[in-house]
Amino acid sequence: MLELRDLHVFYGNIRAVNGASLRVETGELVAIIGSNGAGKSTTLKSISGLLRPRSGAIVYDGRDISNESTDRIVALGISHCPEGRHIFGRLTVRENLILGGVQRPAAEARRDIELVEDTFPRLRDRMKQAGGTLSGGEQQMLAIARALMSKPRLLLLDEPSLGLAPIMVEHIFEVIEGLKRQGLTILLVEQNVHHALDAADRAYVMETGRITFEGAADSLRHDPRIEQSYFGL
Amino acid sequence: MASPPAASVAPDPSLLLQVVGLGKHYRGLVALADYSLDLAPRTIHGVIGPNGAGKTTLFNLLSGMVRPSTGAIHLLGVDVTHLSAYRVAQLGIARTFQNIRLFDDMSVLDNVAVAAQRHLPGSLWSAMMSTRAFREREERIRARSAELLDLVGLGDRTDRLARSLPYGDQRRLEIARAVAVGPKVLLLDEPSAGMNPSEAAELNGLIRRLRGDLGITIILVAHDIPLVMNLCDRIQVLNYGVLIADGDPATVRVDPGVISAYLGQAKHA
């Protein structure tokens, strides 16, 4: 479904991604793990068109989308739930959700808000509340719900557990696994290695802008190279 | 939040840097809480922790760029808690930045000279009229700057624009600039980020020389845990803005709390 070929991305003259290649098959949950500054978020940002790669290809459904604008990429069915949640704090929960479905017919999107309420019951009571007044965990749920409002075929999830209390992290991962069971393809960036490997089918390990190794999540779980990639020898 | 009682403890002038009960919160969000540190001269001190743990906040507080909500910072017994950032630098706490902040459109030499010049003040009139005294002073500033650039291995590119340097060189230039301030304490924020293994190895040697040859005390924040383990005399670990471990590298390395802070708790089946 998605394939990155030898992707290079720069911030100014700072190299952030240095020749990354990876694949995501339909229906898979693929995780990218690795320590901070490895280039994981940058990879997602180039898939969703927020950053232009300097070279390499991003192939989605057989076509290169590396030069498409973000609104086209959303229209093609890729939705990106960014690190740090980035919900619109001064808008209400409902308005945030409406914006998530901004490209779809209004009536259809409005019906979907009800579906989302079923998946995220905690948001139901807070529809009229400003997004900025939600707790961190609720904001993360809103961010995921909002990303789902565009009816994506591929969801890019960036650090959904960041800064959340352990109990909330558990809950978020239950939601993610639920989405996977419904057949959604997900590319997950996560620094919480244990949770990521529990949820994922396969995982890529990224270090200083490169994919250093990959494998099935089960086989990676006890792989000493993972701890090594964080702590060194 | 009221200042904790700890802040009123009398400063100990024998310590180089003494931090008591330091905290910062933004609208209820705690970035750093009750951080303390007694730093002896000529140590290399490491601070690690996962993303968002409060490491950069700590550096911003120590360098005076962010006002603390609680606590106090004393440098050689002098209270620097509420001084402006440039005063803190003048008194002897210099730093580098996680996302390199050079003076991009100035030459490599000028990047260092701008920090070195403070020790050789001159008059405005002599500068505008370019008197002999002015020219001699400029010569001394340039010589001192070139010396520091040699130290970090950039002696052969003094005339290049800072922005034209490769990433690893930019990091080293930033270190040279901070050293030119003449610091007692040097805060290094992710100095090895974006470096390749051989550059990182050189950096290791450079940091040791800063301490050994120049006698500068260093606080090091890094994600590169091997570097920290290798270099530091003592390591503190932050998570969610709170100190969760404090000790020598061998102890911290096997602390189960530290490992789970990085890798996350294993899920209970």
Added chain:
Amino acid sequence: MGDYFIQQVVNAVSAGSLYALMAVGLALIFSILRLINFAHGDIMMVAAYLVTFALFAGMPLPAALVFMVVGAVVIGLLMERIAYRPIRGAAEVAMLLTSFAVGQILQNGTLLVSRLAGEPVQIAFPAPDIVNGVVAFGAITVPKVNIVSLVTGAVLLTLLTVFVTRTRLGLSMHAAAEDLPAARLMGIRVNRVVATAFAISSGLAAVAGFLYASQAGQINPYLGFTPVLKAFIAAVIGGFGSLSGAVVGAYALGILEVIPTALSGIADILPPGAVPPGVHDLLTQVFPSSLGSYRDAFVFVFLILMLLFRPNGIVGGGGREEVP
């Protein structure tokens, strides 16, 4: 005496309505692009010329007004497309200077066209009856244009509020202003949102230009300078970038401006014997009758104080601390 003050309050409120129409347009653009569009005042000026020429050509008033608004919107869109889009995201000062240049083009262009049409630099504004003359309420007389400003201001600002809060395009605008990258991730077309903002802003400027010209009685290519400064001050007082702030700031400015005028020569307005002679002399000295002519200086000193001590305005809360 009481009438005098009521009169001043009415002046303050109607001036506030006019400033609100302008300040909201300015704040709308600023909130999305971080651009202080100084050419906003020149859009007002161009609109005043458009309606003038339309009336000279014999168009009926409603048609002339529509022509004016449409013309201003078209010019606003062209301005965005040609001058502002290429420098989107540039340094804020570069954007500000560009807007000055755009203003110069509009001024000189208008001068050129007006000269070619055989008109003098200064034209008497053909204010229609609806904004011409005064209405008397007892001892108080209020210029009609003030009443029209008040009503138009209320209606347009209400419509704008409905648009911004109830439509998806309006919400998109809000989203783009709050967090541009996140707005892009929603699939919002930023170019469309920006164009809409310029269209609305220019339309509001056109209406403000008509009212401003009716009040002034005369138009010339340079009339936009003072009002755009006022609109800017209003926006700063309220808290730049927030629409409600701009409205609050506009009325605050209206009141603020009246103060020096109201106080100038106040000693002479007081009925004889109302205060002891000593106080009378003091008032004469502190508030001389020439005080009113220092109004603009007074307002700018206030602006500078606001920028220094409350840069987020009276509506905005404590701003986020800047961190390296």
Added chain:
Amino acid sequence: MSPRVAGPLLSILGLSVGLALLDASGLAFWQGLMINLAIFTILVVSLNLASGFTGVFSLGNIGFMALGAYISAILTLPLAVKSEYLPDLPSWLAGVHLDQVVGPLPVGWLAATLIAGLLVAFVALLVGAVLMRLSGHFVAVATLGFLVIVRVILFNADGFTRGSRTFSNVTPYTNLWWAWACAVLVIYAVWRLKRSQYGRAMFAQRRDRWAAQSVGISILRPRLLAFVIGAFFTAIAGSLYAHFITSFSPTVFYFDLTFRVITMLVVGGMGSVSGSVIGSVVVLALAEGLRRVEDVTLLYGLSGALLAAFFIAVIVFRPEGIMGQREISFDRLSTRLRSLRGGGGPEGPETEAP
């Protein structure tokens, strides 16, 4: 002699010969244009110091020019004219007449110019201590506010300025030589300042305020220094202008002039002293040329619109201006010339990094 010394000396020699020829030629139009160029050059170089070096964009500098012009004009007015022309002056000022001339030296005027410069610098110190704390476009608009305040005061201080009426009877002291002597001095001082610790501090805090603070440089001090020195020089340009044009009113010192000077600065390059000189020449030439077209075709407004369009084109296509922050380097210029003469040799721009 090294090209670094010889270059500037030769330039000054060339300028002097040119001025002498022009002075002898009796071409009044060209003489006037050259005086204008000198005044604009001072204005642009000063604005460059205050804004280009520090990144704090000031739109209020023309206010300093206005103050300089009025102060020196009032101070130099001969007694006879003064009592009749400005009858409401307070007594301490009414008796001052700096109109003494010793030999070829108008010492009274020179003293008045210096006094104007110092007074304006003091005003700038007060204003700057408040405004230089702001940043970005807010400081631009706040300084514009200062310009408006100066204008309101000039209009209302009838006793000193004759209000909105034209202030005339100013003695025409300014000539080619004085104008260019001042211009060369200002260019030299600002050029030296750029390469000093003061200049480095200004550029450093412009580029990155956090990095600057991290090496012990305050934000306020370099900004304030640049603002005050810039105001001093701008006031001198004001005095030159007043004694060149000999009659003026407050309307001159307003937004159009501000915008003209900014155009010159941006076209030349913010941060480059030689760029400011080039920008002044280019824009003044362009404006003069377009004005002639306007006079012939009677398309009034054309020149202003085209100049503004040119300005936008520069910002869009070459935002760093002609020179960016670089300076003309006589060293490289001479190497280039030598290599041209010798044939071949390394090609390279005759500029050096700041």
